[in-house]
Amino acid sequence: MDLAFERGEASAPRGHALVYFRDSVNPDSIAATYLILLPVTVDLQKYVPPFLAGQLPMGSEADLSAFAFPPAPEAVESYDYLVAVAEARGDDLIFAGNRSLSDATNMMGVIAEILTEYGQRYQISAPSNPELTEAGAVPDGADGSEQAELTSAYAVDDVVYAMMNEADQLNELTKLTGRLRFAAEGGDDETAGEATAHMRAIAIHVADNRNIDSLIDAALDKTEVGGKLAQLYLERAYALYREDYLRVKALDEDIERTGA
Secondary structure: OOOOEEEEEEOOOEEEEEEEEEEOOOOOOOEEEEEOOOOOOOEEHHHOOHHHHHHOOOOHHEEEEEEEEEEEEOOOHHHHHHHHHHHHOOOEEEEEEEEOOHHHEEEEHHHHHHHHHHHHHHHHOHHHOHHHHHHHOOOOOOHHHHHHHHHHHHHHHHHHHHHHHHHHHHHHHHHHHHHHHHHHHHHHHHHHHHHHHHHHHHHHHOHHOOOOHHHHHHHHHOOOOHHHHHHHHHHHHHHHHHOHHHHHOOOHHHHHHHHH
16 A cells, blocks of 8 residues: 655654545545554453453454554544644654545545554564564574565564454464475475464464464474374364363363374
């Protein structure tokens, strides 16, 4: 998406931005929203009464570490007003193009895409996450430019994974597990390393009891037992997500028997 940074730097976003549009029918009509990338994770489930907690999404869906408000752009008095506010608050000011501002549903989708891209740009320029750096370790012999390119790529993926809900994270893990098994069995170390790095990046954003490290170890095992264990760990992660604890107990027993 083409984002024109009129204040601030596209290569180093501040983490908070005013994003504005002009109406495609009446260019003098301007609407804006505000993007915020919080430096800390917020779990909404901690701040609602117990009887309402069950109504909130599980896992990362209840995480408000990055959001846009209002979710669709609202009319503002003038462009000069936006400039003055951005300067006073130290915000990025971004022009996101001419749109049909009357279509609120479509604009909500546009804002979601802009938030994702803004988050990706911010993560690339932000201090690296130590866990992510370890997950995306660069092979020996890689030069500085290769290392920078790979670090940026994994930083972008980290933002994408952080914005996924857990169901999507598990679906991505399922695909990556299949890729890792195929690469490991075929002796493709490069592909296996990439798949492992992506899986570790996802693991940062899911609960520790999903046992992603054990899933990775099993997927790297070229034996039939390794394949069986990898499948069991995946099923266990899904069962935990669904809160099917009887199934989790049964899978734990299967894992113990298979790995014995």
